[in-house]
Amino acid sequence: xxxxxxxxxxxxxxxxxxxxxxxxxxxxxxxxxxxxxxxxxxxxxxxxxxxxxxxxxxxxxxxxxxxxxxxxxxxxxxxxxxxxxxxxxxxxxxxxxxxxxxxxxxxxxxxxxxxxxxxxxxxxxxxxxxxxxxxxxxxxxxxxxxxxxxxxxxxxxxxxxxxxxxxxxxxxxxxxxxxxxxxxxxxxxxxxxxxxxxxxxxxxxx
Amino acid sequence: xxxxxxxxxxxxxxxxxxxxxxxxxxxxxxxxxxxxxxxxxxxxxxxxxxxxxxxxxxxxxxxxxxxxxxxxxxxxxxxxxxxxxxxxxxxxxxxxxxxxxxxxxxxxxxxxxxxxxxxxxxxxxxxxxxxxxxxxxxxxxxxxxxxxxxxxxxxxxxxxxxxxxxxxxxxxxxxxxxxxxxxxxxxxxxxxxxxxxxxxxxxxxxxxxxxxxxxxxxxxxxxxxxxxxxxxxxxxxxxx
Numbered sequence: 001x002x003x004x005x006x007x008x009x010x011x012x013x014x015x016x017x018x019x020x021x022x023x024x025x026x027x028x029x030x031x032x033x034x035x036x037x038x039x040x041x042x043x044x045x046x047x048x049x050x051x052x053x054x055x056x057x058x059x060x061x062x063x064x065x066x067x068x069x070x071x072x073x074x075x076x077x078x079x080x081x082x083x084x085x086x087x088x089x090x091x092x093x094x095x096x097x098x099x100x101x102x103x104x105x106x107x108x109x110x111x112x113x114x115x116x117x118x119x120x121x122x123x124x125x126x127x128x129x130x131x132x133x134x135x136x137x138x139x140x141x142x143x144x145x146x147x148x149x150x151x152x153x154x155x156x157x158x159x160x161x162x163x164x165x166x167x168x169x170x171x172x173x174x175x176x177x178x179x180x181x182x183x184x185x186x187x188x189x190x191x192x193x194x195x196x197x198x199x200x201x202x203x204x205x206x
Numbered sequence: 207x208x209x210x211x212x213x214x215x216x217x218x219x220x221x222x223x224x225x226x227x228x229x230x231x232x233x234x235x236x237x238x239x240x241x242x243x244x245x246x247x248x249x250x251x252x253x254x255x256x257x258x259x260x261x262x263x264x265x266x267x268x269x270x271x272x273x274x275x276x277x278x279x280x281x282x283x284x285x286x287x288x289x290x291x292x293x294x295x296x297x298x299x300x301x302x303x304x305x306x307x308x309x310x311x312x313x314x315x316x317x318x319x320x321x322x323x324x325x326x327x328x329x330x331x332x333x334x335x336x337x338x339x340x341x342x343x344x345x346x347x348x349x350x351x352x353x354x355x356x357x358x359x360x361x362x363x364x365x366x367x368x369x370x371x372x373x374x375x376x377x378x379x380x381x382x383x384x385x386x387x388x389x390x391x392x393x394x395x396x397x398x399x400x401x402x403x404x405x406x407x408x409x410x411x412x413x414x415x416x417x418x419x420x421x422x423x424x425x426x427x428x429x430x431x432x433x434x435x436x437x438x439x440x441x442x443x444x445x446x
Contacts, residue, residue, distance in 0.1 A: 005283050013317060015291055016233035021312035022295050023236055024324050025304045030259040031247075033328020036336060037239030043340050087341035091245075094345040095390075112214040112376045114270050115286070124238070127225035130286045132213055134222045139214035139378065140418065143427050148222050159430045161418075163214070165374055166411045166435035167346050167394045195226065 049123035058188035093120035108199035118169035209278035212377030246339030267397035348408035352393035404439030
């Protein structure tokens with residue numbers, strides 16, 4: 001077992017050199033351009049990211065009718081927000097659904113087979129979401145996992161675990177924290193983390 | 207079937223790792239970008255042709271099949287983007303775009319001089335198509351009649367289908383029964399045909415609700431419900 005899990009000391013340097021070699025060859029052979037990889041990365045810095053999800057959640061907090069529409073038909077409700085970047089129904093967001101936390105219900109999104117994640121509204125998945133240990137344990141003992149994230153969910157609260165195994169990409173509308181009355185949507189959006197929108201945390205308090 | 211199809215509910219794994227970063231090494235960003243460009247340039251998509259030399263199909267299914275096809279111990283040995291780097295560089299070699307020798311030689315060059323610049327150039331249409339793919343996506347919904355066998359509230363049993371290298375059925379659900387929570391409107395294809403596993407052609411998809419206490423009797427927490435989105439090929443009428 002120990003041998004099988006041995007990695008060379010220059011593990012990262014080797015991977016870095018290999019991926020750069022691959023990128024260089026693909027540019028030379030005309031598969032991609034010298035700007036392609038940066039073009040992709042730029043989309044995830046400016047257009048697709050958790051900054052969108054945070055604004056959608058903040059809107060749901062201040063507008064209960066919008067929240068209802070978001071739960072009933074997430075793509076249609078998100079399309080109402082015309083000030084979001086283009087592509088909110090784009091790659092990995094073609095069929096999104098939102099589930100709302102509330103009195104007696106806590107939602108947790110997982111992907112036991114891989115790392116399905118709603119790109120347009122949340123960007124790319126953090127490492128904890130992709131970790132096989134999280135993916136295994138969250139299915140059978142979600143409260144124990146949430147406790148390791150610092151979140152205690154009482155037994156009286158139903159934990160709903162959503163395993164993203166087909167076309168739907170799920171996200172969670174966390175509860176609005178107490179003491180945030182009178183805050184603007186921008187201020188509220190700053191309280192919403194990717195972790196809260198996957199259900200391993202709650203929104204930050206004001 | 208592989209262990210990696212059966213992750214849900216494994217025991218004795220110890221604490222989780224709460225790493226909130228998306229990339230833990232700068233190089234990981236580059237392989238992510240290459241993978242996404244390959245999906246965008248894959249020729250089956252209804253997007254404008256470009257001068258790119260990429261002429262073979264690459265989808266999520268290809269990436270997932272590579273990871274699911276690994277020896278399970280290797281699956282756990284390698285970090286997320288290490289598996290991507292292995293699978294994607296192997297694909298370009300197998301499909302004749304590059305050779306193992308030139309990749310090794312070039313890797314040695316960049317190992318010796320990590321700051322050596324990348325070659326420059328390429329047709330702008332390639333990057334335009336990549337941006338367009340990200341904005342438009344690739345919906346699996348198909349415009350064919352869907353005839354669901356089950357309605358919301360029906361009990362269904364998960365089939366124990368013969369999976370080979372790739373599946374969208376979480377293994378821990380096999381042979382268990384749940385209740386249809388949602389019949390999604392329409393029919394959904396999958397990126398590849400998984401053969402005897404059963405998905406690929408357009409079919410209904412159900413969201414099915416399972417009680418954790420039924421999945422892991424005496425070995426779970428109270429008041430936990432698990433929902434999974436299951437292609438119609440994966441569910442059947444209960445026998446009892």
